[in-house]
Amino acid sequence: MSQQPQVSREMQNAFVDGQLDAADWTAMVERIGTDETLRRQVCELRTVKDMLRGAYADAHPRSFARASNRWSWARVAGFALLFAAAGWLAHAGIQGHGEVAAIMARSGVDLRGVAADRILVHVASSRGEVVDTALQEVEDYLQEAHAAGRKVRVEIVANNTGMDILRADTSAYAKRLERLRAVYPNLTYIACNQTADRLREQGVAVRLLPGVHVAPTALDEIVKRMQQGWVYIRA
Amino acid sequence: MRRIFGVAARFRGEVEAQREPLYRLAYSWCHDRSLADDLVQETLLRALDRAGQLNDPQRLRSWLCAILANCLKDHFRRAKPHEPLDDEMAAQGEGPEAASAGAQLAARVRAEVERLPLGQRQVVTLVDLEGFSYAEVGQILEVPVGTVMSRLCRAREALRGRLIDIAAEQNNKVRSIR
Numbered sequence: 524m525s526q527q528p529q530v531s532r533e534m535q536n537a538f539v540d541g542q543l544d545a546a547d548w549t550a551m552v553e554r555i556g557t558d559e560t561l562r563r564q565v566c567e568l569r570t571v572k573d574m575l576r577g578a579y580a581d582a583h584p585r586s587f588a589r590a591s592n593r594w595s596w597a598r599v600a601g602f603a604l605l606f607a608a609a610g611w612l613a614h615a616g617i618q619g620h621g622e623v624a625a626i627m628a629r630s631g632v633d634l635r636g637v638a639a640d641r642i643l644v645h646v647a648s649s650r651g652e653v654v655d656t657a658l659q660e661v662e663d664y665l666q667e668a669h670a671a672g673r674k675v676r677v678e679i680v681a682n683n684t685g686m687d688i689l690r691a692d693t694s695a696y697a698k699r700l701e702r703l704r705a706v707y708p709n710l711t712y713i714a715c716n717q718t719a720d721r722l723r724e725q726g727v728a729v730r731l732l733p734g735v736h737v738a739p740t741a742l743d744e745i746v747k748r749m750q751q752g753w754v755y756i757r758a
Numbered sequence: 759m760r761r762i763f764g765v766a767a768r769f770r771g772e773v774e775a776q777r778e779p780l781y782r783l784a785y786s787w788c789h790d791r792s793l794a795d796d797l798v799q800e801t802l803l804r805a806l807d808r809a810g811q812l813n814d815p816q817r818l819r820s821w822l823c824a825i826l827a828n829c830l831k832d833h834f835r836r837a838k839p840h841e842p843l844d845d846e847m848a849a850q851g852e853g854p855e856a857a858s859a860g861a862q863l864a865a866r867v868r869a870e871v872e873r874l875p876l877g878q879r880q881v882v883t884l885v886d887l888e889g890f891s892y893a894e895v896g897q898i899l900e901v902p903v904g905t906v907m908s909r910l911c912r913a914r915e916a917l918r919g920r921l922i923d924i925a926a927e928q929n930n931k932v933r934s935i936r
């Protein structure tokens with residue numbers, strides 16, 4: 524009796540994963556019926572696949588259960604719309620507050636219900652060009668508002684690596700942030716506690732710059748502010 | 759206006775339904791609950807930000823997974839030390855973390871998955887946890903199908919080798935039940 528060629532591991536995996544076409548699948552089934560070794564190998568692959576699936580069955584997002592009590596997707600009505608509408612001033616090639624209003628107006632949002640003088644800037648990256656642009660835009664905006672006598676409020680919310688700018692041990696912008704804060708008391712810095720927790724778990728001693736506030740998560744702060752009519756801008 | 763709100767609400771609902779599987783996938787990639795939370799949050803924000811880029815609603819799941827993969831890539835690009843993508847050996851896994859036998863088994867399997875290089879880990883979890891086809895996995899990770907198959911093959915071979923004893927026990931239990 525001539526020995527049959529070995530079925531490749533790729534073929535065995537494709538069989539277990541249902542990736543074979545009908546003809547190959549039928550051929551595999553027939554071969555498994557006569558080849559004890561192949562049957563065992565396929566059985567082991569199937570078992571490993573099932574074990575992997577079972578190993579993550581109880582993996583649930585911690586923040587999901589917690590957050591769902593504080594805010595729901597229903598409570599952030601308009602969230603996606605505003606993300607799509609506002610964008611970051613620089614990304615959209617737009618400069619200044621009036622233009623943000625314009626882009627939102629084009630998207631059909633009623634500006635009478637939106638306090639466009641309250642802006643949240645979300646910084647999720649520590650990349651120099653991102654932070655530089657964000658801070659420059661914020662400064663220009665505050666300067667322009669101050670000159671026009673308008674009362675505005677700006678919050679810079681940082682998470683992920685964006686948190687670096689608000690950390691005393693990592694920030695390359697400490698002096699600039701301090702100067703801005705001194706000139707514009709209506710500017711607030713918010714750090715994400717979820718990011719801070721993650722850093723602490725990694726053994727990092729998180730020390731924030733003076734005057735930096737902490738929110739449970741960046742997303743919580745963003746949602747809260749947007750519900751209050753703030754304009755969201757992602758750096 | 760009504761149409762826009764209708765679309766946005768439906769989109770939010772569809773994305774919401776994917777939050778838990780996204781977390782499971784993120785956790786299986788990084789084995790760090792806080793980081794997985796962050797990655798899902800970031801994925802969610804990016805998805806909402808780029809809702810207009812999803813041309814085919816049927817591809818929502820794979821689109822979200824692709825965003826998640828990019829979020830993880832961005833994370834490792836920023837973080838040090840560098841997470842090995844494929845051929846280098848990844849970090850040692852976690853130890854047993856729970857009292858029950860089932861939890862210990864799950865912890866052992868997760869530890870072995872964690873030891874896989876990231877590229878293999880992503881492929882095997884996308885196939886096993888999310889049930890994506892090889893072609894879909896290739897699209898999500900932006901690699902050819904051949905790469906998907908070879909990474910999957912190496913991942914399963916490694917897992918099989920390390921979990922073979924436990925797998926045999928499982929098989930015996932199944933046989934005895936039958």
